[in-house]
Amino acid sequence: MATFLYRLxxxxxRRRWLVTGIWAAVLIIVGIGALGLSGTMSNAVTIPGTESQQAIDHLKKTFPEAHxxxxxxxxxxxxxxxxxxxxxPANQAEVRKVVAALNDAPEVIGAADPFQMxxxxxxxxxxxxxxxxxxxxxALTDADREALVAAAHSTGLHAEIGGDAVRGAPETGATEILGVAVAAIVLVITFGSLLAAGLPLLTALVGVGIGLCGLLVLTGFTELNNNTPVLALMIGLxxxxxxxxxxxxxYRNELGTGLDHEHAVGRAVGTAGSAVVFAGLTVIVALAGLTVVGIPFLGEMGLAAAATVVIAVLIATTLLPAILGFVGDRVRGRLPGLRGGPKPGRASMGERWARFVGRHRVAALGLAVVGVAVIAIPAASMQLGLPNDSTAAPESSQHKAYELVSEGFGPGANGPLIVVVDTSFARDPRTAVTDTAKRVDDLGVAAVLPPRVNKAGDTAILNVIPRTGPSEVATEDLVARIRAVGAELHDSTGATISVTGQTAAxxxxxxxxxxxxxxxxxxxxxxxxxxxxxxxxxVLVPLxxxxxxxxxxxATFGAVVAVFQWGWLTDLLGVESTGPIMSMLPILMIGVLFGLAMDYQVxxxxxxxxxYVHGTEPREAVVSxxxxxxxxxxxxxxIMTSVxxxxxxxxxxxxxxxxFALAVGIAVDAFxxxxxxxxxxxxxxxxxxxxxPRWLDRVLPNVDVEGAGLVESPGGGEPPRERVPATV
Known part of the structure; x- marks a missing residue:
């Protein structure tokens, strides 16, 4: 591995003009493709095989007019x-004007008159x-949403609007710029050079640009979740x-040992590049693994983010060496007042810390474990859910609409359930529907509305209003009880009963x-x-x-629960609403954090x-x-934490x-x-x-991530070196 990367x-x-030109052409091509081929992205969160999705699929076939x-x-x-x-009567007339305006709005198929309903x-x-x-x-456009808002405010009545039709694609605005700015400052301090600091930023932005433009091209051919490019942007940067x-x-270290620029680049890519490749592989494995859990939108997000990591590794091992060929020795320059590393004869901060931890290893380990355990305590009470109007910003129209509906009609009106009764094989279809309505009503719901039956008479819909809000545990229990009742009624009536709707989904x-x-x-x-x-x-090091x-x-889950569920530090962090943790967040964090955490391990x-392999005493090898x-x-x-x-x-x-979860997770894992x-x-x-074990040592291939092979066979006639090159 090291020898191949050294030659690469x-x-x-040597061919820096060609390599740079190829990457520039790729960026231009995908950029043009993004402008001409990009389509729309989805905020739908569906999982094939769930009862709620199966019920929706059934209704699309048998009851399409229900929409x-x-x-x-x-x-x-x-x-x-x-x-x-x-x-x-005047206020009633105003309401009917609003209803008429809503019915005339683009893409609206029905706005129900509240007096009739x-x-x-x-x-x-x-x-x-x-x-x-x-x-x-x-699939609704910004113009469709604007028309909805205009129709709702077409009279003098005060109006608030909620529902999924109001929520557009998430926007990050300029938030990523803040992280990049902090990253730039850290790089300048680390290298003491504007040029050296700018190279990682430049290559990262090229990689992110290629990755995001590629995703936009894909949206012209397939439907992607609108959170996909956000994750790719985070990870790619x-x-x-x-x-x-x-x-x-x-590379700067190798120049300092007297190597010429070409051999210094070769050694930098052969050694540090080997670690980059394997660190990147751990991230790719973790992200691509999201495809095997049977959750399509998470698989999309994982593959997209993994693709940006692949691009980042390729750019680091090809484009970066080419750019280093252009900048030459100027990458070693330093800004006045900034120095790198310790003074001659003085141990570095890293060495002093490693020796301190080594001397007090039991106490250091104990304090670190206790600290992590304390931060992790809130994770035990983590509640999962998906966003709705209750989790919108308090000043938003969606949140205000949620509060008004809860006040006037009960919190359950914000998340009605749809009970689907398939009577295709029922012994008595009418009795099956009435029995279902009665049994559901006996569960203590707020209301069961009269059934609607399709033209064929083989499918009925019951709208059920719970007494509790869509994110509450009691509503989840209600859905489970309705499904249990449905199983009993299937045995007694032959009807198939399922629960769907946004809340059940x-x-x-x-x-x-x-x-x-x-x-x-x-x-x-x-x-x-x-x-x-x-x-x-x-065996023990991977363990x-x-x-x-x-x-x-x-610890990450504990911190997320404390802030986003319990409401700690929300004012400081600008978190405007609290509630259940996004259900996709834990599994997403497992993949992303595992890959990134292994970077530092490598x-x-x-x-x-x-x-250690080259003769240093084990504990001294830890320090060095x-x-x-x-x-x-x-x-x-x-840099990662700030991004x-x-x-x-x-x-x-x-x-x-x-x-927040990635920032906390990286900080805890690294420090x-x-x-x-x-x-x-x-x-x-x-x-x-x-x-x-000896047998395992014989089975495992030697990938030479340390670059030991470069000492004996560097390639290209590099001067022999006594020391084995470092990874970083």
């Missing part, structure tokens, strides 16, 4: 202060207009900057995601364990790395192994290896929670697990850390 780096350096599954909006009209809609609050102050669309909510940072840092999706977490975790941990055994040729990741994951511990990589790993962790933290200030709650627990445990284990 030198070839890119179940299309976009919906709830327009809440409020009478002027001191008036109502019952005793005022009896959707007037008991005090007569509120009128609820249900609006249905033929298209799914994600973070790993793109980090991977280039490690190679540029190693969210419950099904959350349950499916929850059930998939453990198998997925086992999958990626198993695959990555094998990969790490190849890199470290050890320690995996346990450390699980600790980081628990970058730090490969140098420890290198020094740590001191060589600590400065760059700290910079990389600060992800920038997304905490986005408007969309899912993006906020992903950014607590990798920089404290790893040296403490490695110091405890000593030489036993590198134990590998």
């Amino acid at each position: 780096g030198r070839a890119s350096f 179940i599954g299309g976009g919906t909006a709830r327009v809440v009209l409020e009478a002027p202060e001191g008036q109502d809609f019952v005793r005022s 009896q959707s007037i609050s008991r005090d007569g102050r509120l009128a609820l207009v249900q609006v249905s669309y033929a298209k799914q909510a994600f 973070a790993v793109g900057i980090d991977y280039a940072l490690f190679i540029v840092s190693r 969210n419950i099904d999706v959350s349950q499916k995601l929850s059930d998939a977490m453990i198998p997925y975790l086992a999958l990626i941990v198993g695959l990555a364990f094998v990969l790490l055994m190849l890199v470290f040729r050890s 320690k790395a995996t346990i450390g990741f699980l600790a980081s994951l628990a 970058f730090l511990v490969t140098r420890m192994r290198e020094d 290896g740590f001191s060589h990589g600590a400065r760059v790993v700290v910079a990389a962790a600060l 992800f933290a920038g997304f905490v200030f986005a408007e969309d709650t899912l993006i906020q929670s992903i950014g 607590v697990v990798r920089m404290t627990i790893v040296p403490a445990v490695m110091s405890m284990l000593g030489g036993r850390a590198w134990w590998l």
Whole structure:
């Protein structure tokens, strides 16, 4: 591996004009393709095979006129202060004007008259207009949404609007710029050079540009979830900057030993580049593994983010060496007042920290474990759910509509359930429908509306209003009880009864995601364990790395629950609403954090192994290896944390929670697990850390991630070197 990358780096350096031209052409081509071929993205969260989705599919075939599954909006009209809609004909006329305007709005197939539907609050102050669309909510354009808002406000009545038809695609605005700005500052301090700091930023932006434009091209041919490019942007920026940072840092070190530019590039790519490739592989394995859990939109997000990682690795090992060929020795320049590394004869901060942890390894390990455990405590009460109007920003029309509906009609009116009764094989279809309505009503719901039957008479729909809101545990229990009743009625009547609607669909999706977490975790941990055994040729080191990741994951979940569910520090972080944790977040974080956490494991511990293999005493190898990589790993962790933290200030709650979780997870994993627990445990284990059964040593291929082969066969006539090159 190291020899191949060494030759690749030198070839890119020598043919820098060709390599740079190829990457520029790729960027231009996908950019033009994005402008001409891009389509729309979906915010629909569906999982084939769930009961709610099967019910919707059934209704599309047997009851298409019901338009179940299309976009919906709830327009809440409020009478002027001191008036109502019952005793005022003038106010009633205003309501009907709004209903007429809504029916004339683009893509609307029906706006129900609240007087006919009896959707007037008991005090007569509120009128609820249900609006249905033929298209799914994600297919609606901004012009369609603007027309909805204009129709709702077409009279003097106060109106608030909720429903999925109002929610557009999430926007991050300029939040990512904040993280990139902090990353630039960290790079300047790390390198002491504007030019050296700019190279990782430049190559990362090129990689992200290619990745995002490629995704936009794909939207012209297939439907993608609108959170897909956001995750790709987050991961692409973070790993793109980090991977280039490690190679540029190693290149500067090699120049300092007296090598010429070409051989310095070759060694940097052959050594640090080897670590980049294997670190990238762990991220790719973790992200691509999302495709096997049976959740299509997560698989899309994982593959898209994995593709950006592939691009980041390719750019770091080809385009970056080419650019280094243009800048030459100028990459070593320093800004006045900024210096790199310790003064001559003085130990670096990394070395001093490693020795301190090694001397007090039991105490350091104990404090770190206790700290992580305390942060992880809130994770035990994590509640999963999907976004609805209750989790929208408090000042948004969606949230206000939710509050008005809850006040006037009960919280359950914000998330009605749809009970589908398929009487195709029922012994007495009419009795099956009436029995279903009675049994559901006996469960203590707020209301069961009269059934609607299709033209063929073989399918009926019952709209059920729960007493509790769509995100409450009681509503989830109600759905389970209705389904249990449905199973009983199927045995007695022959009818097939299922529950659907947005609330039931969210419950099904959350349950499916929850059930998939453990198998997925086992999958990626198993695959990555094998990969790490190849890199470290050890059993205990990959085991320690995996346990450390699980600790980081628990702390991350605890912090997310404390902020986004319990409401801690919301004012400081700009989080405007709290509620159940997004059901897709835990499994997404498992994949993303595992891959990124293994980056630091590879970058730090490969140098420890290198020094140990070449004769350094085990505990001293921990110190020397740590001191060589600590400065760059700290910079990389600060960069990743700042890039992800920038997304905490986005408007969309899912993006906020992903950014926060990644920022916390990287910070805990880098500074607590990798920089404290790893040296403490490695110091405890000593030489036993590198134990590998003889039979396994013979079976595992030697991938030479340390670059030992470059000493004997560097290629291209490089001067012989006594030392084995470092990974970073």
